[in-house]
Structures are given as C-alpha cells and as structure tokens.
Amino acid sequence: MSSRNQNKPPVPRSPVNKNKAVDDAPLDKRRKIGAGRMMASTTASRGRQALAPMNNQKDVPVAPPSETEVSECENIEFTKEEVDVLLNEKFKGKKFDSKGKQDWMIEYIKKLKICIKWFQKGLEDLAEEKNKLHTMLDLSEKKFVEAEAAMKLKEEEFKSTISKLEDNISSLKQSLANEVSQKLDAIDQLNNEKEANTALKKDQDSLKEKLSNSEKDLTTAKDKIKQQEDMYKRLQEYNTSLQQYNSKLQTELKTATDANKQVEKEKAAILENHSTLRGHYTLLQNEFTSAKKSRDEAVEQKEAALEEVQVLRGELQQIRDDRARQVAQLQELTGEFTRYKESTEHTAAELSNMSKTSIELEETCCAQREQLSLLQRQLATANEKLKVADLSTSEIQTEYKNQVDTISKLEKQLKEAENQILEGDTLRKKLHNTILELKGNIRVFCRVRPMLPDDAPGALDTVCYTNSGELKGRRIDIQLQNGQNTPFTFDKVFTHDAGQEEVFMEISQLVQSALDGYKVCIFAYGQTGSGKTYTMMGRQEAPGLIPQSLKQVFETSQALAAQGWKFKMQASMLEIYNETIRDLLMIRSNGGDGKKYNISHDANGNTVVSDLTIVDVTSQNEVSNLLKRAAQSRAVGKTDMNAESSRSHFVFTLRIVGVNESTEQVVHGVLNLIDLAGSERLSKSGATGERLKETQAINKSLSALSEVILALGKKDDHVPYRNSKLTYLLQPCLGGDSKTLMFVNISPDPLSVHESLCALKFAARVNSCEIGIPRRQTIRPYDSRLSYGKEMEVDQETPKPGVVNIKSAETWESLVQKSKSHGTPIVAHFSASWCIPSVAMNYSFEEMASEFHDITFLTVDVDDFKEIASKYEVKAMPTFLLIKEGVVVGKLVGANPEEIKKRIETLLQSNTQFVV
Numbered sequence: 001m002s003s004r005n006q007n008k009p010p011v012p013r014s015p016v017n018k019n020k021a022v023d024d025a026p027l028d029k030r031r032k033i034g035a036g037r038m039m040a041s042t043t044a045s046r047g048r049q050a051l052a053p054m055n056n057q058k059d060v061p062v063a064p065p066s067e068t069e070v071s072e073c074e075n076i077e078f079t080k081e082e083v084d085v086l087l088n089e090k091f092k093g094k095k096f097d098s099k100g101k102q103d104w105m106i107e108y109i110k111k112l113k114i115c116i117k118w119f120q121k122g123l124e125d126l127a128e129e130k131n132k133l134h135t136m137l138d139l140s141e142k143k144f145v146e147a148e149a150a151m152k153l154k155e156e157e158f159k160s161t162i163s164k165l166e167d168n169i170s171s172l173k174q175s176l177a178n179e180v181s182q183k184l185d186a187i188d189q190l191n192n193e194k195e196a197n198t199a200l201k202k203d204q205d206s207l208k209e210k211l212s213n214s215e216k217d218l219t220t221a222k223d224k225i226k227q228q229e230d231m232y233k234r235l236q237e238y239n240t241s242l243q244q245y246n247s248k249l250q251t252e253l254k255t256a257t258d259a260n261k262q263v264e265k266e267k268a269a270i271l272e273n274h275s276t277l278r279g280h281y282t283l284l285q286n287e288f289t290s291a292k293k294s295r296d297e298a299v300e301q302k303e304a305a306l307e308e309v310q311v312l313r314g315e316l317q318q319i320r321d322d323r324a325r326q327v328a329q330l331q332e333l334t335g336e337f338t339r340y341k342e343s344t345e346h347t348a349a350e351l352s353n354m355s356k357t358s359i360e361l362e363e364t365c366c367a368q369r370e371q372l373s374l375l376q377r378q379l380a381t382a383n384e385k386l387k388v389a390d391l392s393t394s395e396i397q398t399e400y401k402n403q404v405d406t407i408s409k410l411e412k413q414l415k416e417a418e419n420q421i422l423e424g425d426t427l428r429k430k431l432h433n434t435i436l437e438l439k440g441n442i443r444v445f446c447r448v449r450p451m452l453p454d455d456a457p458g459a460l461d462t463v464c465y466t467n468s469g470e471l472k473g474r475r476i477d478i479q480l481q482n483g484q485n486t487p488f489t490f491d492k493v494f495t496h497d498a499g500q501e502e503v504f505m506e507i508s509q510l511v512q513s514a515l516d517g518y519k520v521c522i523f524a525y526g527q528t529g530s531g532k533t534y535t536m537m538g539r540q541e542a543p544g545l546i547p548q549s550l551k552q553v554f555e556t557s558q559a560l561a562a563q564g565w566k567f568k569m570q571a572s573m574l575e576i577y578n579e580t581i582r583d584l585l586m587i588r589s590n591g592g593d594g595k596k597y598n599i600s601h602d603a604n605g606n607t608v609v610s611d612l613t614i615v616d617v618t619s620q621n622e623v624s625n626l627l628k629r630a631a632q633s634r635a636v637g638k639t640d641m642n643a644e645s646s647r648s649h650f651v652f653t654l655r656i657v658g659v660n661e662s663t664e665q666v667v668h669g670v671l672n673l674i675d676l677a678g679s680e681r682l683s684k685s686g687a688t689g690e691r692l693k694e695t696q697a698i699n700k701s702l703s704a705l706s707e708v709i710l711a712l713g714k715k716d717d718h719v720p721y722r723n724s725k726l727t728y729l730l731q732p733c734l735g736g737d738s739k740t741l742m743f744v745n746i747s748p749d750p751l752s753v754h755e756s757l758c759a760l761k762f763a764a765r766v767n768s769c770e771i772g773i774p775r776r777q778t779i780r781p782y783d784s785r786l787s788y789g790k791e792m793e794v795d796q797e798t799p800k801p802g803v804v805n806i807k808s809a810e811t812w813e814s815l816v817q818k819s820k821s822h823g824t825p826i827v828a829h830f831s832a833s834w835c836i837p838s839v840a841m842n843y844s845f846e847e848m849a850s851e852f853h854d855i856t857f858l859t860v861d862v863d864d865f866k867e868i869a870s871k872y873e874v875k876a877m878p879t880f881l882l883i884k885e886g887v888v889v890g891k892l893v894g895a896n897p898e899e900i901k902k903r904i905e906t907l908l909q910s911n912t913q914f915v916v
C-alpha cells in the first residue's frame with residue numbers, strides 16, 4: 001500500500017472513472033483489483049448472503065468468509081465511491097428468487113467483510129499513522145521552533161537586507177528619476193535635433209540654392225583670396241621684418257645700455273675737459289682783458305700823438321702861411337723897393353732910409369727864414385714821432401687782432417666743448433628714454449639701510465650683494481635663518497653704505513625729465529623703519545631725494561633761461577591718513593578742515609585734487625619753507641589725531657610749466673615725490689585702538705596697491721584703482737604714461753627678514769609691471785631745432801593753428817578726417833611704433849603719400865622714401881623722426897622745407913632709416 005493510502009482515508013473514486021482508475025493503477029494493483037472482481041463474480045451468491053443484513057434481510061444467515069477469501073481480500077482497496085456503490089448495492093434478481101438473493105447476499109456480505117476488513121485495516125493504519133504523525137508533529141514542532149528562531153534570525157537578516165535593498169531601491173529610484181529626466185532631456189534634445197534636422201534640411205535646400213550662387217561667387221572670391229594671400233604674404237614678410245626689428249631692438253637695447261655706460265664715461269671725460277677748458281678760457285679772458293687794456297692805452301697814446309701831430313701840423317701850416325705872407329710881403333716890398341728905387345733914385349735920403357728899411361726887412365726876413373727852418377726841423381721831428389707812433393699803433397693793432405683771433409678760437413673751442421657736452425647729455429637722455437620706453441615698465445631701485453643700534457646683532461648677514469659680473473649693483477640676496485637664499489634683481493640696488501648723493505645721482509635724469517615735460521613719480525615703499533623717510537626727506541646734513549630734486553629743478557630751470565626758457569612752478573602737499581586726504585599747506589585753526597578732497601584725472605592723465613592748496617614757487621627756499629610748514633601740519637596731526645608722521649602717505653607734487661619764448665614751445669611736467677606709510681604686521685606690532693585703525697588703513701591701502709600691481713601684471717581689463725585713495729591718486733603713475741620709479745627700502749635686521757622678503761617680492765612684481773610709454777606733454781608749433789627722444793603732440797584745450805594733435809589711440813581714418821577738415825600746412829608727429837603697424841595693416845606707402853602728400857610722407861626704408869620724395873614735393877612742414885638702426889635718434893621739425901630737404905639729403909647719404 002502506498003503512503004497516500006496509509007496516511008489518508010481512501011479517496012472514493014467515481015463510478016464513471018472506476019475503469020479509468022483501474023486503468024491508471026499500476027500493474028500489480030490492477031492485477032489485485034482484477035482478482036477481486038473475479039472473486040466477486042465467483043462468490044456472487046455468497047456475496048449476496050453477506051450483504052443481506054445491509055438490505056434489511058437480517059434473517060439471512062451470513063457465512064463468515066473463508067481464510068483464503070480473507071487473505072485474498074487483504075490487498076483489495078476501496079474508494080469511497082466503491083464503498084458507496086457497495087453500500088447502495090441492491091439485489092437485482094426476481095423478488096421471490098430467494099436462492100439468488102441468498103447467493104447475492106453471501107457474495108455481498110463477503111464484499112462487505114472485505115470492505116470492513118479494509119476499513120479496519122485502514123483505521124489501524126490511520127491510528128498508526130496518527131501516532132506517527134504525532135511523533136512527526138512533535139518533531140516538526142521542535143523543528144518549527146528551531147526553524148522559527150532561524151527564521152527570526154533570517155527575518156532580521158532579511159529586514160536589514162530589505163532596508164539595504166530599500167536604500168538601493170531609493171537610490172535606484174533616484175538614478176531612475178535622473179535617467180528618466182535624462183531620457184526626457186534626451187527626448188527633448190532628440191525632438192530639438194529632429195526639428196533642427198528639419199530646419200537643417202530646409203537650410204540645406206536653401207543652402208543648395210545658395211551653393212549654386214556661392215559657386216558663382218567662389219570664382220570671384222578665389223580672385224580675392226589670391227589678393228588676400230598676396231597681402232598675407234606681404235604681411236608675413238612684414239611680420240618677419242618686425243620680428244627681426246624686434247630682435248634688433250633687443251640687441252640695440254643691450255648696445256644702448258653699453259653705449260650709455262660709455263657715454264657716461266665720455267661725459268665724465270668731457271666734463272673734465274670742459275672744466276679744463278673753462279680754466280683755459282678764464283686765463284684767456286684775463287689775457288684778453290689785459291691786452292684790451294694795453295690796446296686802449298696804445299689807442300689813447302696814438303690819439304694823443306695824432307692830436308699833437310695835428311697841432312704841430314696846424315702850427316706848421318700857420319708858419320708856412322706866415323712865411324708865405326712874409327714872402328709875399330717881401331716880394332711886395334721888393335717890388336715897391338724897385339719901384340721906389342726907380343722913382344726915388346733921386347732922393348738919396350729917401351734911398352738911405354729905404355735901404356735902412358730894406359736892411360730891416362732883410363733882417364726880419366732872415367729871422368723869419370731861421371724861424372721857418374726851425375719850424376721845418378720841428379715838423380720833421382714831429383713827422384718822425386708820428387711815424388713811430390703809427391708804427392707802434394699798427395703793432396698794437398696786430399697784437400690786438402691776434403689776441404682777438406685767439407679769443408675767438410678759444411670761444412669756438414669752448415662752444416664746441418659745450419656742444420659736445422650738450423650732445424653727450426642729450427644722447428644720454430635719449431638712451432635713457434629709449435631704454436625706459438623699450439622696457440615700458442615701472443623701474444625699481446632697492447635700498448638697504450645701515451644697521452641701527454637697536455638692530456639685532458649680525459644684522460647685515462641677512463642681505464648679500466653682487467659685486468661683479470653683469471648683475472653687479474643690481475642683485476640682492478636675502479638669507480633666511482635656515483640657510484635658504486632668495487635672490488632678487490632690480491634696476492639698481494643701493495647697499496647699506498650708499499650715500500644720499502649717490503642715490504640722487506641715479507635719479508637726477510628722471511627729475512630732469514619733469515622739466516622736459518614728462519610726468520615723473522618716485523615713491524618709497526617698505527616696512528616701518530626701513531628708511532623711506534630718510535631716502536625721501538633725509539636730514540639737515542644729508543638731504544634726501546625731495547630737497548635734492550628741488551635744488552636741481554630750480555638750478556636747471558635758471559640755466560635754461562639762457563636758452564629762452566621761462567618756468568612756472570606750483571607746489572602742493574597732501575597726506576592720506578586713514579583713507580582721508582589732508583591738505584598739508586592749508587592753514588587750519590584747529591583739527592581737520594572738514595573739506596572733502598576729491599581726486600580726478602583729466603584726459604591727459606593729469607591728476608587734480610579738488611580744493612587742494614597750490615602755491616606758486618620760484619625758489620628752492622620757498623619750497624623748503626613749504627616743506628617745513630607741511631611738517632608742522634603733520635605734527636598737528638600727531639597731537640590732534642594721535643598720528644605719527646609715518647602713519648600716513650605723504651605726497652609732494654611740483655607742477656612745472658615751461659615756455660620757450662624764442663621757439664614758442666610749451667612743456668607741462670609733473671614731479672610727484674611720495675613717502676608711503678610703512679607696512680606693518682598686526683601680529684608683530686600688537687597695535688590696539690586708534691593705532692590699530694591706522695595700521696589697518698595703511699595695510700588696506702598697501703594691499704590695494706598690491707592688487708593694482710597684480711592686475712596690471714596680469715594685464716586684466718579691470719584694474720581696481722578705486723579701491724583706495726592712494727591707488728586712485730597714483731593711477732596715472734601706475735598705469736599711465738609717466739616715468740615711475742619705486743624705491744623698495746629694506747631693513748637689514750634679521751627680525752625683519754620676513755617683511756623684507758614680502759617687500760622684495762612685491763617690488764619684483766612692480767618691476768615686471770608694464771605701464772604706458774612715457775609721454776612728453778609739449779606744444780611746439782614750428783620748432784626747427786633737432787631734439788631727441790620720442791615725442792607726441794597731445795590734445796590741448798587750445799591747439800595751435802596748423803598743428804594736428806594726435807592721440808596714440810587715433811586711427812589713420814580719424815587722422816584723415818582731421819586732416820581733411822584742416823587747412824594746410826599741417827604738421828603731423830608720428831611715433832614709429834604707432835605708424836608702422838598702421839602702415840602695414842591699412843595703407844601702402846603709396847596710398848599714404850597720395851592721401852597725405854600735403855601733410856607728410858611716411859616710409860620705413862630709404863628707397864621708399866626716395867621714391868616718394870621724388871614724386872611729391874615737401875611743401876608743408878613735415879616732421880621727421882629719424883630712426884637709426886631701430887632707435888629713434890632724432891626728430892626734425894622744419895619751418896624751412898629747403899633746409900629740411902638739404903638735411904634729408906645729407907642723412908640719406910649716411911644711410912639713415914626714416915619714419916616721417
């Protein structure tokens with residue numbers, strides 16, 4: 001029996017499926033069933049007997065099944081349906097066929113017995129099964145508890161896994177959302193692209209149309225391209241020549257620097273020569289004066305002798321006249337005597353009387369003859385004397401002439417020597433300017449102050465100078481305590497033992513530029529106590545840059561008076577304290593003046609501070625007094641505002657206007673000398689209260705300065721000049737066209753080494769900052785002198801008639817406009833750097849010349865110039881910048897075209913390049 005039949009009650013099979021169940025049963029089972037059926041058919045009569053009680057035939061005796069029957073039936077199984085069929089089975093024979101009925105009953109009982117047996121067996125099996133199941137249930141329960149515990153563990157694991165999964169799901173959801181949004185975007189994009197595609201298709205169609213048109217244009221364009229290519233080729237050639245020119249400039253810069261040094265030496269020699277010549281000249285002048293004196297004496301003597309001769313001549317004449325008169329008288333008398341003799345022969349008495357008279361007359365005559373010979377002798381001596389006097393006079397005159405010649409020769413020599421000095425000076429100035437212009441940056445000088453008693457011992461070990469080679473006097477090394485060495489190179493490094501005069505010598509040319517019409521700015525930067533004020537102001541016995549500069553400015557302006565220059569100077573002084581401007585020349589009663597000083601810059605880069613006191617000055621003394629006044633004013637600041645003088649930025653400005661009456665040239669120069677407040681580390685100074693505020697204001701303005709320098713260094717479009725009063729005030733000096741020099745002052749104190757490094761790093765940045773090219777402010781209508789250095793006319797409020805004022809930003813087009821609206825003659829000044837690219841980009845020389853032939857000619861090469869010059873006449877007054885080997889060496893501004901032509905011819909022969 002199968003386990004199904006063991007554990008479960010027999011499943012009744014439907015009568016319909018009975019055969020099917022038999023068919024589905026396994027072979028041995030079917031055999032059993034078949035055997036059962038056979039048995040049922042063979043024992044039908046007994047079966048009928050056996051089932052009789054069930055058919056309410058209790059009276060029918062039921063024979064018990066035989067052993068074989070029972071054993072045969074043991075393996076028979078019943079389904080519920082079979083049982084039901086069995087139970088409902090009824091006798092189907094005739095009603096009174098008791099025999100048949102009995103047989104059927106026997107058979108039926110037999111079947112029932114088998115069924116009961118099966119049922120009992122089933123019950124037993126069930127009980128057994130039940131027991132088994134109970135044990136199994138117990139086991140299962142145990143297992144279940146164990147499984148439950150395991151399940152709980154699993155559940156927890158699952159829970160954590162689930163939470164992880166949930167997290168994963170949420171992140172996946174998130175990424176899904178992203179993906180979805182991306183997908184949406186992509187879809188949008190796709191749509192857009194589709195749209196674009198459609199549009200493109202449309203475009204394509206129209207383009208196709210255009211293409212056919214373009215193809216037509218292409219041919220014309222190709223021609224143009226060819227032209228452009230030619231142009232490009234020309235430009236490339238020009239570019240190469242520019243590059244060569246540039247490299248040439250670089251070499252020239254080096255040569256110029258060497259030449260500058262050479263010129264310095266030559267200047268010193270010339271100066272020496274000059275002083276010798278001056279001595280010689282004084283000697284000659286003394287000689288000349290004494291010669292002049294002796295000549296005057298000789299002249300006087302000659303004049304006296306001449307006068308004497310004149311008198312003698314007069315006397316002689318008188319004697320001659322007397323003698324002639326007497327001779328005439330004598331002749332008369334002789335005639336009378338003859339007549340008388342003839343007429344008075346008769347009268348002897350009369351005759352004797354007459355002879356007496358005649359004797360007397362003869363005596364008189366004799367006496368007169370003697371007198372005459374005496375006078376003649378006297379005349380001869382006088383003539384002799386005169387001759388001698390004449391001789392000495394001519395001698396004196398020759399000597400005088402010789403002396404005059406010597407003097408004129410010496411004067412010529414002196415003039416030549418002076419010219420040489422002037423030329424040397426001008427050349428030096430030119431080279432100085434050229435170097436500056438080529439560098440185009442702020443120059444930086446470094447100065448190390450000497451050790452002070454308060455400095456830490458061994459102070460000077462922190463700085464190290466280079467004393468030989470190319471970097472001699474230009475390199476400084478800062479040594480840290482850890483042995484690290486940081487080198488810096490500047491335009492000049494002054495060691496701790498450099499004196500005030502040595503420092504001034506280096507900047508004197510720069511100061512001179514202010515008189516030439518440049519804007520000059522010199523400022524001192526460095527930490528507190530590094531020597532800024534000493535450098536700028538100095539002491540009574542060692543004056544600093546400000547007093548020395550003023551001395552030079554006034555002395556030179558007086559010397560230039562001989563060349564027709566007259567200068568007008570105006571001074572102003574201010575300080576910036578806690579971001580507030582204070583007028584140091586204003587006489588104030590008490591405390592601040594309450595004014596708000598506004599800084600502004602005009603189109604020419606001139607700075608104006610509203611309401612600031614500006615004083616006209618005519619001598620160094622006057623400015624010195626003003627400086628004292630300013631110092632007092634700062635002292636007022638000390639008491640009233642508790643400020644140290646060094647806690648503010650001090651700005652001294654000298655405006656210079658020079659007019660040359662003979663050439664009508666006007667120059668506008670500015671000299672700014674600035675002593676900045678010292679930078680200080682808050683942590684180090686430990687400042688508090690008002691002092692802290694000051695320090696913060698100083699640091700803020702100095703860091704604004706640093707930001708400006710940084711922006712300039714990076715060539716940013718925006719430079720934050722307006723971030724502080726100091727930077728805004730210095731704007732034209734930092735980013736404009738002025739000549740700017742910064743002194744970085746350094747303390748050798750090892751405790752300040754960090755500050756020194758910071759200051760030097762800042763200075764190095766400043767040094768690399770490119771500013772505009774220094775521009776000279778000058779108006780000069782028809783100046784025919786030869787001057788040096790780049791110049792450019794600037795727009796003035798009232799331009800002189802006939803002068804086109806050109807700003808560097810101006811284009812040729814605007815110049816054409818200007819020149820067309822202007823009547824001739826027009827003088828145009830062009831700077832080489834500006835006109836060469838303009839020429840290259842926009843115009844050929846031919847075009848330029850034809851357009852500007854009344855104004856000027858442009859060329860960069862001699863042959864071009866010759867060609868143009870032969871075509872067009874130099875009618876007006878052109879300006880010629882002379883460029884020799886890439887360096888502007890001069891400028892001709894001519895009032896006389898003929899003279900210019902001549903000069904040009906000479907210069908052409910010397911193979912000089914021209915830029916007109």
Ligand SMILES: Nc1ncnc2c1ncn2[C@@H]1O[C@H](COP(=O)(O)OP(=O)(O)OP(=O)(O)O)[C@@H](O)[C@H]1O
Nearest residue numbers: 449450527528529530531532533534535646677678
């Ligand atoms: N080259 C020098 N030779 C001699 N003494 C010097 C030199 N440089 C500076 N000193 C001295 O060092 C001291 C500090 O110098 P100074 O006052 O010029 O510094 P500073 O940088 O202007 O300081 P602050 O920022 O506080 O104004 C002064 O006593 C000054 O006389």
